[in-house]
Amino acid sequence: MANRIMLNETSYHGAGAIQEIAAEAKTRDYKKAFVCSDPDLIKFGVTAKVTDVLDNAGLAYEIYSDIKANPTIENVQHGVQAFKDAGADYIIAIGGGSSMDTAKAIGIIIANPEFEDVRSLEGTAPTKKPCVPIIAVPTTAGTAAEVTINYVITDVEKKRKFVCVDPHDMPIIAVVDPDMMASMPKGLTASTGMDALTHAIEGYTTKAAWEMTDMFHLKAIEIISRSLRGAVANEKEGRDGMALGQYIAGMGFSNVGLGIAHSMAHTLGAVYDTPHGVACAMMLPIVMEYNAECTGEKYREIARAMGVKGVDDMSVEEYRKAAVDAVRQLSTDVGIPTKLDAIREEDLQFLAESAYADACAPGNPKDASVEDLKDLFRKIM
Numbered sequence: 001m002a003n004r005i006m007l008n009e010t011s012y013h014g015a016g017a018i019q020e021i022a023a024e025a026k027t028r029d030y031k032k033a034f035v036c037s038d039p040d041l042i043k044f045g046v047t048a049k050v051t052d053v054l055d056n057a058g059l060a061y062e063i064y065s066d067i068k069a070n071p072t073i074e075n076v077q078h079g080v081q082a083f084k085d086a087g088a089d090y091i092i093a094i095g096g097g098s099s100m101d102t103a104k105a106i107g108i109i110i111a112n113p114e115f116e117d118v119r120s121l122e123g124t125a126p127t128k129k130p131c132v133p134i135i136a137v138p139t140t141a142g143t144a145a146e147v148t149i150n151y152v153i154t155d156v157e158k159k160r161k162f163v164c165v166d167p168h169d170m171p172i173i174a175v176v177d178p179d180m181m182a183s184m185p186k187g188l189t190a191s192t193g194m195d196a197l198t199h200a201i202e203g204y205t206t207k208a209a210w211e212m213t214d215m216f217h218l219k220a221i222e223i224i225s226r227s228l229r230g231a232v233a234n235e236k237e238g239r240d241g242m243a244l245g246q247y248i249a250g251m252g253f254s255n256v257g258l259g260i261a262h263s264m265a266h267t268l269g270a271v272y273d274t275p276h277g278v279a280c281a282m283m284l285p286i287v288m289e290y291n292a293e294c295t296g297e298k299y300r301e302i303a304r305a306m307g308v309k310g311v312d313d314m315s316v317e318e319y320r321k322a323a324v325d326a327v328r329q330l331s332t333d334v335g336i337p338t339k340l341d342a343i344r345e346e347d348l349q350f351l352a353e354s355a356y357a358d359a360c361a362p363g364n365p366k367d368a369s370v371e372d373l374k375d376l377f378r379k380i381m
Helices: 017-027 039-043 046-056 073-086 097-111 186-205 211-232 236-256 260-272 276-294 298-305 316-333 345-357 370-378
Strands: 010-013 032-037 060-064 090-095 134-138 150-155 160-165 173-176
Touching: 010 017, 010 236, 017 046, 017 134, 017 173, 032 046, 032 073, 032 097, 039 046, 046 060, 046 090, 060 073, 073 097, 073 150, 090 097, 097 134, 097 150, 097 160, 134 236, 150 260, 160 260, 173 236, 186 211, 186 236, 186 260, 186 276, 186 298, 186 316, 211 236, 211 298, 211 316, 260 276, 260 345, 260 370, 276 316, 276 370, 298 316, 345 370
Parallel strands: 010 173, 032 060, 032 090, 090 134, 134 173
Antiparallel strands: 150 160
């Protein structure tokens, strides 16, 4: 079997990287940008850091901000019409996963109008053409949506999120500028950072993992583990580390998939509007315990990457526990809760069935039944 790796055509990294956007747009002869960015980023002047670059270069653009934290089918539909009305020919997505996921769905439908029913994009839709060119500028250090072939849309009517996996949605350019992430509040820094750690750990242990993605994931675990506490404290070194670490995690998991920590987190977000990173952080150590017997020696390397000393002298049980404990400690240190009060026993069947049907579930190293998932959800009640 051949293993496939897909990455951006071009990526820029480091403080001030957004200045490269103008040159790229001109070199590629783009005429007008459709700037997807959420209302808070516009309100607090984050989006303006990029539009100022466009203004200074004399480049035309139109802003689209009908984007929710968990983007909906309606957000995408409105965006498709707004793109057509704007007469744009490329997209600049500025934000976290919400802005980039919305941009990907819009770009795919514009290029493949036969998929205008947004629900038809769920799973691995057989689109024929690459999406509208996207320049992705992350403002959170977590989702890595700028380097993945995945996006997630919320179906409000059915109270579920659905995952779309499409090589045609990859942003053509990623601009990973830690200065764009400097205004993130502590809570968002913590939750998106734990999302990135979940990407790295699930990607490392998923059924499809192989040597090249293992390399990405272990390095990402190392960088995130040493950087996240500092990033939450708004230290430059921590911010810079998280910007890189989350991107490296995305380089890996986009190509091999995730597991049930993510499928369960998607369900919590759809039903209770739980922030995705918080849901991931609550589920990750619980799922790691569940998966431990199916991971061989990988938890030893996770523990090592997270800075645990003496792992080579530990038994299998000891290093597996050490890896889980290190994840729990990091989550606690950055202020993530361990319980979700909103969950009720009567919700568990729907939650478990939704998580079981999620596109991330098949990649989990240990197969999980609906009953298994109900038991795992109970652990955060």
